[in-house]
Amino acid sequence: MRLGTVRVGDGARLPAVERDGLWHALDIPAGVTLEALLAQGPGETRRAADGAVGPLPGAVPVAPLRPGKIVAIGLNYLDHIRETGMDKPARPLMFAKFPSSVIGPGEPIVIDSGLTGSVDWEVELAAVVGTPLRHAGPAEALAAVAGYTVANDVSARDLQFSDGQWTRGKSLDTFCPLGPVVVTPDELGDPQGLRLRTVVNGETVQDSSTAEMLFGVAELLSFCSASFTLEPGDVVLTGTPWGCGAFMDPPRSLSPGDVVEVSVEGIGELRNPVVDGTR
Numbered sequence: 001m002r003l004g005t006v007r008v009g010d011g012a013r014l015p016a017v018e019r020d021g022l023w024h025a026l027d028i029p030a031g032v033t034l035e036a037l038l039a040q041g042p043g044e045t046r047r048a049a050d051g052a053v054g055p056l057p058g059a060v061p062v063a064p065l066r067p068g069k070i071v072a073i074g075l076n077y078l079d080h081i082r083e084t085g086m087d088k089p090a091r092p093l094m095f096a097k098f099p100s101s102v103i104g105p106g107e108p109i110v111i112d113s114g115l116t117g118s119v120d121w122e123v124e125l126a127a128v129v130g131t132p133l134r135h136a137g138p139a140e141a142l143a144a145v146a147g148y149t150v151a152n153d154v155s156a157r158d159l160q161f162s163d164g165q166w167t168r169g170k171s172l173d174t175f176c177p178l179g180p181v182v183v184t185p186d187e188l189g190d191p192q193g194l195r196l197r198t199v200v201n202g203e204t205v206q207d208s209s210t211a212e213m214l215f216g217v218a219e220l221l222s223f224c225s226a227s228f229t230l231e232p233g234d235v236v237l238t239g240t241p242w243g244c245g246a247f248m249d250p251p252r253s254l255s256p257g258d259v260v261e262v263s264v265e266g267i268g269e270l271r272n273p274v275v276d277g278t279r
Contacts, residue, residue: 001049003147004181005034005104006059013062017049018181023059027051034182035065035233038130038146042184045146061180063104064149065128067235070097070176071224072124072153074166076239077212083242092215092223095166097153097237101176105270109154110174110277111256116156119254119274122240123198123206123262125191126151127217128182129234133225141221144230147182148191150270151237152198152262157246157253177262177272178235188266191217195265196241201258208241210264 002018003026015034016023026048028037037045074093075081081088103109111119130146153170154177160169188194191210198206215223220238224230245252254260256276263269 001045001184001187002181003034003045003049003184004061004064004179006056007062008056009058014056016054016056016059017052022055023061024052024054025056027053033065035067038128038182039232041130042146042186045184061105063102063178064182065178065233066102067099067233068231069234070099070101070237071230071234072097072170072237073215073220073239076214077208077241078214079208079212079242080240080244081214083244083247088214092220094224095170097176098171101171101173103174103177103272105177105180106272107177108174108273108275109177109254109260110275111254112172113276113278115172116158116169117253118157118246118251120155120157120245121198121200121205121254121260121262122153122155122244123196123264124151124153124237124240125194125196125210125264126178127191127221127236127238129230129236130232132232133221133230136222136225138218138222141225142218144221145185145217146232147184148188148264148267149178149182150180150262150264150267151235152177152260152270152272153237153240177270179270180268183267197263198243199261200254205245206241206243208243210238212241213239
């Protein structure tokens with residue numbers, strides 16, 4: 001299933017299912033969010049999708065969900081580790097992005113030049129948690145995934161590196177585009193063999209595969225659950241491959257007027273313009 005949240009003509013936001021490029025309203029009570037539906041389990045999600053009515057005229061996809069937590073993983077692709085010249089982490093390198101950084105398809109990434117002069121792109125496969133996880137083994141952790149979506153872990157590199165920790169530089173408003181859909185595991189298949197790409201202004205700058213992950217999705221979720229509870233609707237960003245602008249020669253950054261497209265095979269493309277937000 002390809003699930004999402006859409007904005008309709010009256011401004012309301014509704015969970016929906018995408019079929020053949022059209023959005024259909026789900027058979028669920030009013031006020032139920034997509035993350036709440038996913039938490040009810042795959043059986044209930046399937047029933048809601050099978051009973052969908054529609055299509056919804058003029059529906060526009062927005063961020064599919066508003067996560068309670070966004071857990072992100074750094075240096076988790078072998079090709080990205082090579083381009084940075086850093087050592088392989090002995091265990092997953094974890095940080096957080098604030099939920100207030102989330103935007104959806106087509107919404108602008110806003111750069112405040114008074115805060116940062118070095119904004120980078122990072123295509124990522126994002127796992128959406130469907131059932132609570134605590135002290136879970138890898139198999140249990142993978143079974144708790146309700147679906148997968150595309151993320152762009154936009155990063156203010158100057159803040160990230162000068163702060164000595166990553167939360168601020170990763171959590172500026174608009175710095176976590178998500179979408180366009182959440183694809184259920186039964187449709188997506190093995191998450192460890194998917195192509196990822198980033199295109200900036202028509203130029204491909206990242207092109208790799210989730211097979212390059214140092215720690216796979218199951219291992220990452222299990223590792224997280226050993227330290228804290230992962231709850232329904234939480235999102236885990238699983239790392240980015242080679243091709244980040246900060247590690248190019250010469251380094252490159254996003255600027256107002258740019259357009260960034262990140263995609264993951266089997267899920268879709270997430271496109272966002274870059275605008276000036278200097279205060």
